[in-house]
Amino acid sequence: MTSLRSWKSRNAFFDGGKCGLKMRQLPFMGMLCIVMLFIVYRTTTYQHRHTEMEAKLHPFDSLKESALASGLLSSLPEGIIRASSDLEPKPLWSRSKVRAPSHHNLLAMPVGIKQKNNVDALVQKFLPENFTVILFHYDGHVDGWWDLEWSNKAIHIAVKNQTKWWYAKRFLHPAVVSIYDYVFLWDEDLGVKHFDPGRYLRIVRDEGLEISQPALDPNSTEIHHRITVRSRTKKVHRRVYENRGSTKCSDVSEGPPCTGFVEGMAPVFSRAAWYCAWHLIQNDLVHGWGMDMKLGYCAQGDRTKKVGVVDSEYIVHQAIQTLGTAKKNSNTDESIKRHSPIIVDSRMEIRRQSTWELEVFKKRWNEAVKEDKGWVDPFKRNPIRRKRRRHRH
């Protein structure tokens, strides 16, 4: 499109500026006009064909959803169209009309059988609040879970060796989770002794947090970003002050990881924020590195206000070592594990892959910014280019 746009504008300039100028130059200018028009015509035709081909190859990539809907659904009467779904099991038959609760929330977690006890404790916390639970079994073991009473009501997805973001992209499409007010996309190894989902929901609603996470107990095993650490004296915090290390955070900091930031291990999204975040997740970049830095763009407004960490309801990142596999204790690479719950021997490979994915993601973002001429960075208020912060992911 860039080339077409520039051709068009150049041609317009040509038309208005030179074509009608001097009679002497008319034949030459006329020829030039024709040549230019021909080039514009060819470019347009080529671009059009190219777009058509793209659309055929990747129909859902290149078409806007609305255009898709209006075109492919035009043969259906409008009133019959249902554009969304949900994750609620339905009875095969039912005489009495079951009144659906007015509020739904979703807990989604990748899980492995080795963490069953912790997952059970975690889910137990959410059941009184009537959360819908969807478990992604990355080890493929589903049978081992049926003895838990709540298991029958949960949704179980078994696909081996995939990451949280892989599952989320495939099974939490916004059209499928649109009835849920909040989506909790959590890791399985979180301690919830000091966490109450009901109170948490009231806080994020009251505080207008579109993207949030419970704070981490300071004695959690791995703390990657200071902003996630619990402040004992607060209910919620939205920024961190940091004067040591490579990242300096102060009142003037405008973005991650100083403010407008949550980490990937226990994010909570509002419906609107999830709609956006799902689109931000790259289908092929399964480790999700780098995405946390951009999540603030999905905050539906000012990320310094609508993204926050809840202190009064907090969790412990326990990094439970799975039983009977002592060798993991020594050098578990936690930063890998929390994005990809699979404990594998090939941690180096995963780290390499994640680092590579991070670079690809950054490049894609930058290219997208460059190509989308109409895009204005909502967070670039200060024209002075600040020093680029170095961040690992």
Ligand SMILES: *[C@@H]1O[C@H](CO)[C@@H](O)[C@H](O)[C@H]1NC(C)=O
């Ligand atoms: C959960 O559902 C039950 C049964 O429908 C209802 O009695 C209860 O009030 C609900 N709890 C919450 C927190 O909405």
Ligand SMILES: *[C@@H]1O[C@H](CO)[C@@H](O)[C@H](O)[C@H]1NC(C)=O
């Ligand atoms: C962290 O400290 C609290 C309070 O001292 C304690 O209850 C909790 O078990 C500790 N958690 C871990 C993971 O050590």
Ligand SMILES: *[C@@H]1O[C@H](CO)[C@@H](O)[C@H](O)[C@H]1NC(C)=O
């Ligand atoms: C999943 O990962 C485990 C551990 O690395 C491996 O043994 C197994 O073959 C993998 N399974 C699949 C389906 O890729």
